[in-house]
Amino acid sequence: xxxxxxxxxxxxxxxxxxxxxxxxxxxxxxxxxxxxxxxxxxxxxxxxxxxxxxxxxxxxxxxxxxxxxxxxxxxxxxxxxxxxxxxxxxxxxxxxxxxxxxxxxxxxxxxxxxxxxxxxxxxxxxxxxxxxxxxxxxxxxxxxxxxxxxxxxxxxxxxxxxxxxxxxxxxxxxxxxxxxxxxxxxxxxxxxxxxxxx
Amino acid sequence: xxxxxxxxxxxxxxxxxxxxxxxxxxxxxxxxxxxxxxxxxxxxxxxxxxxxxxxxxxxxxxxxxxxxxxxxxxxxxxxxxxxxxxxxxxxxxxxxxxxxxxxxxxx
Amino acid sequence: xxxxxxxxxxxxxxxxxxxxxxxxxxxxxxxxxxxxxxxxxxxxxxxxxxxxxxxxxxxxxxxxxxxxxxxxxxxxxxxxxxxxxxxxxxxxxxxxxxxxxxxxxxxxxxxxxxxxxxxxxxxxxxxxxxxxxxxxxxxxxxxxxxxxxxxxxxxxxxxxxxxxxxxxxxxxxxxxxxxxxxxxxxxxxxxxxxxxxxxxxxxxxxxxxxxxxxxxxxxxxxxxxxxxxxxxxxxxxxxxxxxxxxxxxxxxxxxxxxxxxxxxxxxxxxxxxxxxxxxxxxxxxxxxxxxxxxxxxxxxxxxxxxxxxxxxxxxxxxxxxxxxxxxxxxxxxxxxxxxxxxxxxxxxxxxxxxxxxxxxxxxxxxxxxxxxxxxxxxxxxxxxxxxxxxxxxxxxxxxxxxxxxxxxxxxxxxxxxxxxxxxxxxxxxxxxxxxxxxxxxxxxxxxxxxxxxxxxxxxxxxxxxxxxxxxxxxxxxxxxxxxxxxxxxxxxxxxxxxxxxxxxxxxxxxxxxxxxxxxxxxxxxxxxxxxxxxxxxxxxxxxxxxxxxxxxxxxxxxxxxxxxxxxxxxxxxxxxxxxxxxxxxxxxxxxxxxxxxxxxxxxxxxxxxxxx
Ligand SMILES: [Cu+2]
Numbered sequence: 001x002x003x004x005x006x007x008x009x010x011x012x013x014x015x016x017x018x019x020x021x022x023x024x025x026x027x028x029x030x031x032x033x034x035x036x037x038x039x040x041x042x043x044x045x046x047x048x049x050x051x052x053x054x055x056x057x058x059x060x061x062x063x064x065x066x067x068x069x070x071x072x073x074x075x076x077x078x079x080x081x082x083x084x085x086x087x088x089x090x091x092x093x094x095x096x097x098x099x100x101x102x103x104x105x106x107x108x109x110x111x112x113x114x115x116x117x118x119x120x121x122x123x124x125x126x127x128x129x130x131x132x133x134x135x136x137x138x139x140x141x142x143x144x145x146x147x148x149x150x151x152x153x154x155x156x157x158x159x160x161x162x163x164x165x166x167x168x169x170x171x172x173x174x175x176x177x178x179x180x181x182x183x184x185x186x187x188x189x190x191x192x193x194x195x196x197x198x
Numbered sequence: 199x200x201x202x203x204x205x206x207x208x209x210x211x212x213x214x215x216x217x218x219x220x221x222x223x224x225x226x227x228x229x230x231x232x233x234x235x236x237x238x239x240x241x242x243x244x245x246x247x248x249x250x251x252x253x254x255x256x257x258x259x260x261x262x263x264x265x266x267x268x269x270x271x272x273x274x275x276x277x278x279x280x281x282x283x284x285x286x287x288x289x290x291x292x293x294x295x296x297x298x299x300x301x302x303x304x305x
Numbered sequence: 306x307x308x309x310x311x312x313x314x315x316x317x318x319x320x321x322x323x324x325x326x327x328x329x330x331x332x333x334x335x336x337x338x339x340x341x342x343x344x345x346x347x348x349x350x351x352x353x354x355x356x357x358x359x360x361x362x363x364x365x366x367x368x369x370x371x372x373x374x375x376x377x378x379x380x381x382x383x384x385x386x387x388x389x390x391x392x393x394x395x396x397x398x399x400x401x402x403x404x405x406x407x408x409x410x411x412x413x414x415x416x417x418x419x420x421x422x423x424x425x426x427x428x429x430x431x432x433x434x435x436x437x438x439x440x441x442x443x444x445x446x447x448x449x450x451x452x453x454x455x456x457x458x459x460x461x462x463x464x465x466x467x468x469x470x471x472x473x474x475x476x477x478x479x480x481x482x483x484x485x486x487x488x489x490x491x492x493x494x495x496x497x498x499x500x501x502x503x504x505x506x507x508x509x510x511x512x513x514x515x516x517x518x519x520x521x522x523x524x525x526x527x528x529x530x531x532x533x534x535x536x537x538x539x540x541x542x543x544x545x546x547x548x549x550x551x552x553x554x555x556x557x558x559x560x561x562x563x564x565x566x567x568x569x570x571x572x573x574x575x576x577x578x579x580x581x582x583x584x585x586x587x588x589x590x591x592x593x594x595x596x597x598x599x600x601x602x603x604x605x606x607x608x609x610x611x612x613x614x615x616x617x618x619x620x621x622x623x624x625x626x627x628x629x630x631x632x633x634x635x636x637x638x639x640x641x642x643x644x645x646x647x648x649x650x651x652x653x654x655x656x657x658x659x660x661x662x663x664x665x666x667x668x669x670x671x672x673x674x675x676x677x678x679x680x681x682x683x684x685x686x687x688x689x690x691x692x693x694x695x696x697x698x699x700x701x702x703x704x705x706x707x708x709x710x711x712x713x714x715x716x717x718x719x720x721x722x723x724x725x726x727x728x729x730x731x732x733x734x735x736x737x738x739x740x741x742x743x744x745x746x747x748x749x750x751x752x753x754x755x756x757x758x759x760x761x762x763x764x765x766x767x768x769x770x771x772x773x774x775x776x777x778x779x780x781x782x783x784x785x786x787x788x789x790x791x792x793x794x795x796x797x798x799x800x801x802x803x804x805x806x807x808x809x810x811x812x813x814x815x816x817x818x819x820x821x822x823x824x825x826x827x828x829x830x831x832x833x834x835x836x837x838x839x840x841x842x843x844x845x846x847x848x849x850x851x852x853x854x855x856x857x858x859x860x861x862x863x864x865x866x867x868x869x870x871x872x873x874x875x876x877x878x879x880x881x882x883x884x885x886x887x888x889x890x891x892x893x894x895x896x897x898x899x900x901x902x903x904x905x906x907x908x909x910x911x912x913x914x915x916x917x
Binding site for chain 1: 482487493495496498500520524527528531532535539548549550551554558561900904908
């Protein structure tokens with residue numbers, strides 16, 4: 001592993017940031033598609049009918065807290081406090097999984113109670129595709145964190161010296177969090193705001 | 199990776215002091231919670247009308263910004279990383295805004 | 306061949322290859338030079354298949370009302386020809402140069418992520434195989450290289466062809482993205498001491514800009530492809546006009562990617578020519594900083610012009626005017642580059658060998674293609690040209706006369722570096738003249754028939770239309786081009802086996818790759834060079850510095866070791882890809898394989914501590 005580079009920035013960290021910059025274009029295209037189709041096609045069922053802002057606020061809160069838990073895990077790892085690191089890792093993973101649980105609950109609620117499927121209308125198509133893709137990103141993050149946790153338990157390969165491994169996963173995790181910040185505002189809050197003149 | 203032993207170097211292994219203290223993390227978390235709560239409260243101010251859009255945008259950008267600066271520690275890292283990320287982010291916003299304009303979004 | 310068992314948490318005991326030989330060596334190699342050669346050879350084979358498709362198209366169009374291929378086969382031919390040439394030909398041929406040349410030009414021992422580099426190659430190979438295998442698995446994609454939805458939805462296109470296209474492009478996209486991440490990090494972080502950005506060789510600069518464009522453009526097409534895949538596989542409504550979908554959505558997303566893509570195709574070619582002309586004019590490149598800035602401006606403006614592909618879709622006069630102006634603006638930095646190339650040659654002591662001939666061919670052909678490009682950048686005039694053979698002429702002048710000529714120039718130029726042998730100059734010149742004359746007779750008359758109204762993508766035409774004469778001429782000349790390419794292949798094979806030996810610096814080169822032996826040793830540079838100026842190597846030669854014998858022992862240089870995992874991760878992706886087309890369970894198996902192999906990869910140390 002080279003710790004000596006032209007700019008002094010670690011290669012992998014630079015790679016991660018280039019990837020995140022690139023992923024911005026990815027999510028922008030998905031959000032763009034959602035907005036372009038907003039309010040078009042069959043409007044029998046739309047955001048106002050299905051979204052439940054209090055529930056989604058709770059899941060948003062959980063994801064934000066998982067980000068905090070993530071940075072605590074990292075802070076303890078660099079201080080070589082492996083036990084505290086593990087506790088915060090578990091808490092991050094659980095909160096990530098809880099967020100996914102909320103999403104599964106939300107999707108099934110929409111599907112079974114409101115009869116909203118991706119096939120129903122353009123809202124269904126774009127909503128499930130956008131939030132589903134975000135959910136897949138969260139899933140990848142949970143798996144990634146779980147693998148690091150597994151490595152710390154059984155492979156003894158996680159320590160303060162290898163903190164960059166965790167730092168990279170954490171960058172990804174926070175990125176997924178900020179994408180949700182945008183989705184929450186643009187899709188959920190704007191989608192159901194009662195004050196818009198109709 | 200391949201080592202280029204003779205490169206002009208700056209040590210990069212020691213990036214724990216590139217990171218803030220846990221108490222900062224906690225304060226940041228509280229700020230995030232407060233901003234999210236504010237978002238949800240503002241959401242019930244029906245009288246805002248279209249003014250909700252800039253209000254919500256400022257709140258979300260605020261949340262976005264502090265996560266990127268503190269949790270993703272761009273504030274403490276080399277500036278190059280900020281440029282890399284911002285170029286992707288700004289291009290994404292500009293292109294999508296223009297695309298939405300073409301679909302008549304701002305008429 | 307000794308091997309070290311790799312400890313894994315699951316029972317999968319693949320030994321790490323330590324000194325593999327033969328086929329195993331090529332499968333597990335992570336040496337950027339070998340990967341470059343793999344890229345080059347694979348992409349060239351794909352280029353040949355795309356050429357065969359082109360010849361079939363030209364044969365069918367040689368006369369009016371011919372029935373050599375059926376109309377539906379014809380649709381598949383033009384779709385596959387374009388897709389092949391763009392994604393399996395020009396892009397990976399450029400990638401071959403990136404791989405081989407960039408680490409040498411920046412004085413590095415390898416790229417930043419050697420295993421990721423191997424992964425890029427294997428993923429490209431499997432993506433190419435997925436795409437090409439469609440010919441044998443029930444028919445190829447048939448909706449044009451831009452695959453406009455809704456015509457690519459199952460309603461209008463129920464066969465498997467489009468699915469191969471979607472999956473193939475996504476796998477190829479992963480390969481290109483991985484490679485671009487790698488080259489961005491390599492160029493930022495692996496430069497030799499003193500090699501500041503404004504001392505970088507222009508080819509490295511163009512690669513850098515290309516890689517940035519690619520990482521920003523490919524996510525957009527990825528989203529479009531995912532949306533189309535969801536429509537086709539799970540009945541989503543993105544492009545279902547019955548549900549109110551807007552048919553322009555695909556066109557916008559595709560061209561937001563598509564216009565930067567044309568710079569992804571041409572910037573590496575410009576970089577190659579910018580290396581060759583100074584070397585053989587024995588002068589530094591004219592206006593180095595202007596060259597860099599012009600390319601950066603082209604790359605930036607490339608994001609603001611995409612709707613010039615959609616002038617006739619009814620965007621309205623304001624949008625059309627704006628996109629006309631932004632598009633015309635790009636002619637300015639392109640003109641700057643053109644003048645700088647001429648300025649480089651002006652008054653130079655030029656030696657007209659094969660690389661220079663191809664480079665000058667590039668300048669003249671790209672100029673003609675550029676001028677016809679400015680013609681249809683004007684939206685009013687584009688109404689006349691849209692979807693006619695005029696556009697076909699334009700695109701082939703910039704991509705065949707432009708990109709391919711520059712790539713051939715680059716292959717000749719660096720051939721001694723790649724192989725340690727000289728190519729045959731006489732055959733090379735014959736190759737150039739056949740291709741140059743052939744390409745002009747093939748593509749120039751397309752301007753005429755295009756203006757007479759001959760549409761693109763028609764499988765035949767009526768004899769009354771008056772297009773028969775020029776079409777016959779074009780088809781004949783296409784075979785002249787093919788014969789030129791055949792001479793090239795003969796030259797390459799013959800020279801690689803038995804050409805005269807070339808030393809490290811046969812051209813009196815200016816950049817670092819010429820400062821080491823041909824072909825370069827595995828470790829590239831015994832001592833990492835120290836750079837003090839632009840064209841540092843050339844300046845040092847002028848000062849006649851006696852090169853001090855290095856005391857570094859080659860055995861003390863630690864290089865990353867070969868690995869199976871990159872290839873296996875790619876294989877998992879390929880299985881998942883076929884799974885999307887045929888069976889989602891298989892897709893799951895493929896993804897599981899990706900997960901397992903990625904873990905194994907990340908747990909494998911870059912260098913086994915006990916192996917040297
Ligand atoms: Cu264009």
